[in-house]
Amino acid sequence: MPEVHPSHSGLPALYITEVSGFRGRWKMSVVGPDRDVVAAADLGPVDTFVVAHPDDPGRYLIALDGEVPVLPREGAVQQLEKHGFVVAEEARDDTKTDHGWTQVATALWTAPCRPAA
Numbered sequence: 032m033p034e035v036h037p038s039h040s041g042l043p044a045l046y047i048t049e050v051s052g053f054r055g056r057w058k059m060s061v062v063g064p065d066r067d068v069v070a071a072a073d074l075g076p077v078d079t080f081v082v083a084h085p086d087d088p089g090r091y092l093i094a095l096d097g098e099v100p101v102l103p104r105e106g107a108v109q110q111l112e113k114h115g116f117v118v119a120e121e122a123r124d125d126t127k128t129d130h131g132w133t134q135v136a137t138a139l140w141t142a143p144c145r146p147a148a
Contacts, residue, residue: 044119044143050107052077052100052138059107061116061144070114074106077138089129089140102132102140111144119143 045064050057057074079101083090089102111117122131122143131142 044122044145046116046144046146048107048111048116048118048142048144050074050102050132050140051136057100057103057106059110061111061114070111070116072110072114074103074110087129088127089132090134099134100138102129102134104130104132107132107140112147115147116144117147119145 046061046069048059048061050059052058055077057077059070059072059074060068061070063069077100080098081101083096083099085096108118118131119142122128125131127133128142129140132140133142134140
């Protein structure tokens with residue numbers, strides 16, 4: 032995984048990435064500090080589901096049960112890196128998240144991110 036750009040090291044994450052399932056497709060957006068979308072990508076179809084449990088990593092903000100779409104985390108991380116970003120290290124180290132990703136709705140995940148070196 033790429034390192035954080037030195038000018039952003041040690042600072043709060045000013046960018047956030049959102050991955051959402053919409054009309055049967057996963058879409059990823061990176062939103063900057065001025066609320067503009069600075070990168071976007073299509074991550075493919077929403078075609079894999081899992082039975083969710085509220086205590087699963089990354090699902091601590093909302094109580095989910097039943098089938099939910101599976102976050103395409105590896106594809107999202109690859110697209111982030113391709114667009115010059117990396118998930119914030121402190122989020123990746125947080126045991127409440129799924130490697131930095133937090134589910135905030137049935138088909139919406141977010142992760143703080145920073146520009147990569």
